[in-house]
Structure formats: C-alpha cells, structure tokens
Amino acid sequence: MTAPPPTTTHDQRPSKALLICLVISSALALVVLVFLLLEGGPAGFGVSAALAVTPLPVLLAAVLSLDRLEPEPKLHLLFAFAWGAGVAVVLAIVLTMAGQALFARAGYGPEQVDVAGTVFLAPVIEEALKGSALLLLLRRRREIDGLTDGIVYASMAGLGFAVVENVGYYLLAYGQDGLEAAVQLFVIRGLIDPLGHPVYTSMIGVGVAYALTRRNAFRFAAIPLGYLGAVLLHGLWNGAATMESLPALGIAYLVIMAVLIWLIMITVRERRHFVAKMAVYLPGYEQTGLVTPPDIRMLSTLPARRAARKWARRARLGRAMSDYQQAATELTMLHLRTEREGMDAGRFEAERDALLGAMARARRW
16 A cells, blocks of 8 residues: 655646646747757757757756755646747747847848847847746745745756757757767757756846745845846857857856856755754654654755655655655745745644644654
8 A cells, every 4th residue: 555645735736827838838849849850850850859868867857956855846847847948949039030130120240140149139038038937937936935946947947948959059060060060069068068058047046036035125126136147147158159269168167157056055055044944843843743853853864864765665665755754844844934924824724734634644654
C-alpha cells in the first residue's frame, strides 16, 4: 500500500488561464521548430536541435537545485519554460523585425540596422517578454515566497527562450559554413555562456519576488529596476559579441559571472534563513506528537533530508517521507507568510490544520 497524498498549499487547482497560456505557448514553440525544420532541412535541424538540447538537462538540474527545500509546482515551472520557448520567441522575432524596419525607413544602412536590432532592440524586447511570465504568475503569488522562487521561474523562462533561439542560431551557422561552424558556435553559446538568458531574466525575477515579499513603500520599484538590470546585462553581452573583441567579451563574461554568483548567494542566504525559521516554528508543534527534535534536525539540512528519504525508500516508505517533509516545510512557509503579510486567523488555522493533517497521515505510514 502507498500513503495517500497530503493536502498542501501546492495542491490548488491550476487556473484555466494558466493552462490556456501553457497550451498556446507550447503550440507556438512547436510552430517555430517546424518552421526551422522546413527551412534548414532534416540534417541541419537535427544537428542544431541536438546541440541546443544537449546542455539542457544539466542546466535544468542546476536551476531546480536552487529550490529543493520547497519545490515549485511542476505545472508552473513548465508554464514558465513554455512561455519563454513559445510566446516570448515568436513575439520577439515579430517585434524586433518591426523595430528594425523602422530603423531602415529612417535611413540607416543594413549594418546599422543589424547592430540596432542586436544591441538595443533584442535586449529591450526579449527581456520584457521573458519577464512577463513572472507577471502572469502574480495571480498565483502565493507560489513566490522568496527571491529564490523569482530566480527559478525567471530562469525557466530564460532556458525555454534560449533553447529555441539556439536551434535557430546553430541552424544558421550550419547552413552558412557547415557542421564545424555550428559546433564552434555551440562552444560559445552552449558551453561558455549557457546561462546567459536565465541570468538576465533572473534580474526581473528578483525584482518581482522582492515586490511580492516585502512590505516597504518602494517595493514595486524593484520590478522596473530588475528589468533595467536584465536589459543592461543582455545588451552588454550582445554588444561585446557584435564588436567581436575578445577583451570586450571577457569583460562582459566576468560581469555576468559576478551576477550569477550574486544570485547563488541570494539563494544560499534565503535557505539558511528558512532553515533557521524551521527551528523556531516547528518546536511549537512537538506537543501534537507530529514533530520531534530528531525530526527538526532531519528537516533542517538538505543532506539529512536526502538521508531520510533514502532510508524511507529502503523501507518502502519513500512517498510518505517526501509528503511529511513537504508538509512540514510548507507549515514553516505558512508561518513566514503570515509573519510577513498578515493573515486572517481563521484562514491560518484552516491551512495549518490541513498541513498538520498531511503530516499525521504521512507519519502513520
């Protein structure tokens, strides 16, 4: 027998709007890929798609590893990825071409138009479109409990955009100069700077998450500031690539890596803060018999959590242990959300009791 799934705050039904957007985004991504297949032929498309997808499992694992304590709903993560791969890509192509047409009509030459599209239009348009995935998730704002959540959702949108965009870039290189050119471009885009788009858009994710999780008077200013940061980073890299200057690329790369380290530091700091809060809130439930001091020690570190799940799998209780850990984590998150935002006592008690019930069902197994 297996333990029944717990009732947690992540078990809310997905909204119809979210499902509709997911379907539309996925369909648009498929349309773009089919168009590339028809344009480049099976051989070129096959090579390009393989190069674009090769680093994706590692990148996805890296992004999702940031959010292991309280994983986000899979449907929401899939939506962010599909939005980046579909709606953002299609609209970026259309709007960038329209912008370049305006530059051409203004009398600029082809080279100037290309530079304007790459250095100015693309960062402004693409970051707005990728970042809009975060704004669409505002209706599910309870899923964004900290800056880490904003980084994760933004990174998923960035990865979706990057994988489809890379297919196009590799296909173009393959069509012009063959396999060697496509592989050389893969080294730059897929190995040296594979996290470019996720890092750029994560600036917006930090801004949106800050606005949702803080209560100061200027919190919403973080959203345009995050967007500005994303545009500047994106424009810096595109400008350096357009110059084809190794020193310029090196400087841009170091700046992006510094931002990446900063983003990782944010997640580490939030994780430590969260673990400290678990040690504050969970002892208050020891009298229920659902939480013991060893449980709190187990829940407070990722290695201890993994060890507990490994033991539980050997005892054929893996699902129950995972359910218990998730419910206890969300109970702590409920306290944090109430502390930060305030919550009606009746609603708090209802959600608290549902989570305690989930913990009780898991412990019975």
